[in-house]
Amino acid sequence: MSHAIQEGHTFEPELLKTLGEVFDAEWELIQPAFDGWPQPSIESARTILARVALHLARKGVTDPDALGEKLHRVMRHSYAGVPERRLQ
Secondary structure (H helix, E strand, O other): OOEEEEOOEEEOHHHHHHHHHHHHHHHHHHHHHHOOOOHHHHHHHHHHHHHHHHHHHHOOOOOHHHHHHHHHHHHHHHOOOOOOOOOO
């Protein structure tokens, strides 16, 4: 059974889980770049991260590594101070 997310698109539960995990991992990596920012700006950055994740998933990017790398690239391009992505 799939679940509606946004704009009539649906994702399978396993993909929703992956999206949440990738979102959390990427936010943890970039969050220090937002230290000292006003809360509304931080929430805006998190919203952008989530919307980009959903957009990429709708375009077929569902591999967690590829999704994380693309998300990070967008955030680095959009916000000064986001560090390079280092895989552990």
